Amino acid sequence: xxxxxxxxxxxxxxxxxxxxxxxxxxxxxxxxxxxxxxxxxxxxxxxxxxxxxxxxxxxxxxxxxxxxxxxxxxxxxxxxxxxxxxxxxxxxxxx
Amino acid sequence: xxxxxxxxxxxxxxxxxxxxxxxxxxxxxxxxxxxxxxxxxxxxxxxxxxxxxxxxxxxxxxxxxxxxxxxxxxxxxxxxxxxxxxxxxxxxxxxxxxxxxxxxxxxxxxxxxxxxxxxxxxxxxxxxxxxxxxxxxxxxxxxxxxxxxxxxxxxxxxxxxxxxxxxxxxxxxxxxxxxxxxxxxxxxxxxxxxxxxxxxxxxxxxxxxxxxxxxxxxxxxxxxxxxxxxxxxxxxxxxxxxxxxxxxxxxxxxxxxxxxxxxxxxxxxxxxxxxxxxxxxxxxxxxxxxxxxxxxxxxxxxxxxxxxxxxxxxxxxxxxxxxxxxxxxxxxxxxxxxxxxxxxxxxxxx
Numbered sequence: 001x002x003x004x005x006x007x008x009x010x011x012x013x014x015x016x017x018x019x020x021x022x023x024x025x026x027x028x029x030x031x032x033x034x035x036x037x038x039x040x041x042x043x044x045x046x047x048x049x050x051x052x053x054x055x056x057x058x059x060x061x062x063x064x065x066x067x068x069x070x071x072x073x074x075x076x077x078x079x080x081x082x083x084x085x086x087x088x089x090x091x092x093x094x095x
Numbered sequence: 096x097x098x099x100x101x102x103x104x105x106x107x108x109x110x111x112x113x114x115x116x117x118x119x120x121x122x123x124x125x126x127x128x129x130x131x132x133x134x135x136x137x138x139x140x141x142x143x144x145x146x147x148x149x150x151x152x153x154x155x156x157x158x159x160x161x162x163x164x165x166x167x168x169x170x171x172x173x174x175x176x177x178x179x180x181x182x183x184x185x186x187x188x189x190x191x192x193x194x195x196x197x198x199x200x201x202x203x204x205x206x207x208x209x210x211x212x213x214x215x216x217x218x219x220x221x222x223x224x225x226x227x228x229x230x231x232x233x234x235x236x237x238x239x240x241x242x243x244x245x246x247x248x249x250x251x252x253x254x255x256x257x258x259x260x261x262x263x264x265x266x267x268x269x270x271x272x273x274x275x276x277x278x279x280x281x282x283x284x285x286x287x288x289x290x291x292x293x294x295x296x297x298x299x300x301x302x303x304x305x306x307x308x309x310x311x312x313x314x315x316x317x318x319x320x321x322x323x324x325x326x327x328x329x330x331x332x333x334x335x336x337x338x339x340x341x342x343x344x345x346x347x348x349x350x351x352x353x354x355x356x357x358x359x360x361x362x363x364x365x366x367x368x369x370x371x372x373x374x375x376x377x378x379x380x381x382x383x384x385x386x387x388x389x390x391x392x393x394x395x396x397x398x399x400x401x402x403x404x405x406x407x408x409x410x411x412x413x414x415x416x417x418x419x420x421x422x423x424x425x426x427x428x429x430x431x432x433x434x435x436x437x438x439x440x441x442x443x444x445x
Contacts, residue, residue: 001338001339001342001343008401059188059189059190059191059193059195059230060188060189060190060227060230060234060383060384060387061182061185061186061187061188062185062186062187062188062222062223062226062227063182063184063185063186064184064186064200064203064219065184073376076376080399080400083399084396084399088399089399089400089401090399090400090401091400091401091402092372092400092402093369094335094338094339094342095342
């Protein structure tokens with residue numbers, strides 16, 4: 001399965017895409033320039049807080065996960081950060 | 096919409112922590128008085144954990160107002176505990192009015208090698224409070240979220256059964272979120288009539304809480320035999336998982352013929368499956384995580400994921416709007432209670 005992240009700048013409508021496996025950025029050069037630093041694989045140990053709980057009697061939990069650099073989950077997290085910084089919209093598609 | 100739907104809304108304000116500290120009072124006293132709960136610190140906290148416990152209390156000071164209200168209105172006790180009391184990846188836990196907070200987030204296994212500066216630690220702790228408050232809001236029997244609204248959030252987040260197991264939601268161009276909600280609730284009541292859409296999701300009149308995940312997500316590979324037959328589970332899947340399964344079946348070449356046997360086309364199924372998405376990938380891990388994650392994202396700001404717009408919109412209606420309405424109806428909030436310096440209390444007693 002290949003994953004595409006479609007990236008749109010809200011103010012200008014400029015578009016780019018980020019494909020996995022990869023990541024391979026393509027599209028509007030200015031937008032790619034803004035996003036590329038967030039996909040630098042030296043951003044290795046990205047830890048993310050999220051919800052994940054077992055339906056156990058212990059209750060509902062908040063956990064931390066480390067995302068493997070280059071993985072799809074890692075890319076989604078890094079692109080989220082780029083989108084928050086540069087006011088972008090993201091859409092994920094699978095092929 | 097009435098403020099009756101927001102029993103957790105507090106009509107009085109909160110004193111900032113610094114006011115207590117200026118009077119020489121402790122952060123623990125501030126938290127207990129302002130949130131009307133008990134702060135329990137583990138007796139075996141070492142010096143690092145003591146610092147973490149202090150940070151956890153500081154993190155409470157700048158929580159969103161609604162989260163403060165949930166702490167005041169729904170949570171009875173906050174346990175500040177060292178990392179050793181938690182699973183290796185766990186930051187916090189909520190259960191029946193009690194919050195357990197790992198006050199050493201830097202010792203969580205996944206965080207090893209990731210430098211936790213003061214700001215990051217505070218952000219981690221705040222995120223834990225917000226996410227767990229989302230659980231409390233969605234599932235506490237005294238909260239304002241009915242099972243119907245809980246299921247609405249799932250429908251808006253793209254949870255669907257596999258089309259071969261249950262083709263009904265994919266007929267035509269697919270059910271609307273409202274139709275899907277009604278359908279899911281009807282199927283849920285077929286599994287167990289005790290699931291009452293009008294009661295809070297965590298009501299004691301419902302089956303045990305852990306059954307909610309099971310009855311909605313079900314064991315893998317389960318197939319519903321016929322629309323009128325009682326299912327064992329709704330077999331719901333998050334959009335990512337469903338897409339993976341559909342793409343794998345398409346790659347094997349069997350999808351279109353299998354879907355044709357239940358009167359569906361691959362293109363329609365893909366369109367229906369791709370309409371709505373959850374606010375984050377974590378909201379796909381378990382059914383019960385979806386409302387808590389929506390709540391966390393709403394307090395974080397907008398979602399950058401355009402497909403999550405409906406989940407955010409329904410989340411705002413279900414999780415935030417009743418509280419906002421209560422705020423409007425009740426008018427100007429009363430002054431915050433306290434602080435009450437010990438010296439003043441003594442003089443009053445005389």
